[in-house]
Amino acid sequence: MRMGPAAGRPASLAECRRRDLADPLGPLVRRFRQPRAGIYLDGNSLGPPPRAAITAVRRALEAEWAGELVSGWNTADWIGLPARTAARIAPLIGARPDEVAVADSVSVNLFKLAAGALALRPDRRVLLAVEGDFPTDGYMLQGLAGLRPDLRIRKVAADRLAGALDGEVAVLVASHADYRTAALADLPGLSRRASEAGALTLWDLSHTAGLVPADLAAAGADMAVGCGYKYLNGGPGAPAFAFLARRHHEAFANPLPGWMGHAEPFAFAPGYAPAAGAARLMAGTPPILSLTALHAALEVYDGLDPADLLERSRQLADTFLARAGPALEAHGFTCVSPPGRGDRGGHLAFSHPHAYPVVQALIAAGVTGDFRAPDLMRLGFSPLTLTRAQAWEAAVRLERVMDSGAWRDPAFAERRRVT
């Protein structure tokens, strides 16, 4: 990892400002409510609110819920909102609208897809997963194995996945980007390799959806899940999405077959008949207020090329590194994100023996990043919501926090925050 000034990286705040002004994507930041003070480098964990989402939720509360009451299911088309939201996510992940459902959380969707995938490979007993992947994914697989004592979970390091894909593996479950380091998996290569081995793929796109184009169809991926509240900016606890490739629609059975995944929920039929397409992945009543926010948030992607967004995020990270590099090195940080900008998603992670108090001191200095146990400082560079000038200023404030020793204040060592 090259930390510090380098060719192509801005060399001053003035240059950052000039580049921001010249950037055709620059005006996008104005579509987001910016923090009153400070710089937000945690859009990879919870995206800031798009102005459109704030307006849409207010309207949904006042005009739709208060105004229409139960009629809102029809007059405001609440019933169609999951499908309309799925249609906005589909192009961002290389899917067709009927291959995406918006429902529940990543955890729950992962469970539904993994269980359904196992049923598509009845003669195989192994779930292949990645050591150190986001814990909820592993917990869900353990829960599944608890219901199916014949199953085995095989966990290997991310770089050993290809070799572990043998004739026993039913499903490969892996993240597109590592939640700690942002290292990108070879999604197309592993999807191809899994398919050659007769296994299905279930990708967790939580740290890439809206940032790194996954192009699921081109990759031949089978299934995927992803977060609505990170780069997609759908708001705290926004519903997640689930992708199910069209070729599996007929055979796939949702293990949680609720009425909203029924072909005709309002027929109130005693027997279950799945809805067409990925909509069968739904279970219960959709959370309309949260969905309203997510649906409106996705408007910002209209007409944007996802590749441009990724490049912008990388330029923001480069800007931060250009200014922060010397201070990071002087104060004992080690970048654990991949050195090649093409090998990582949208955040940078640095290990430091005192990462927790450093992150708290940084937050107090007006730069919100996050801490991940045991010793990581994570800083996210969301392409829609940040400017290069902010990335530069964040580096200046980090340097100040470290040079002044502000992080040594005992108040910052107290573990009070949940994220």
Ligand SMILES: Cc1ncc(COP(=O)(O)O)c(C=O)c1O
């Ligand atoms: C990679 C990954 N998967 C899953 C989750 C959890 O998603 P949910 O809370 O929607 O179940 C997260 C949350 O940060 C995550 O980073």
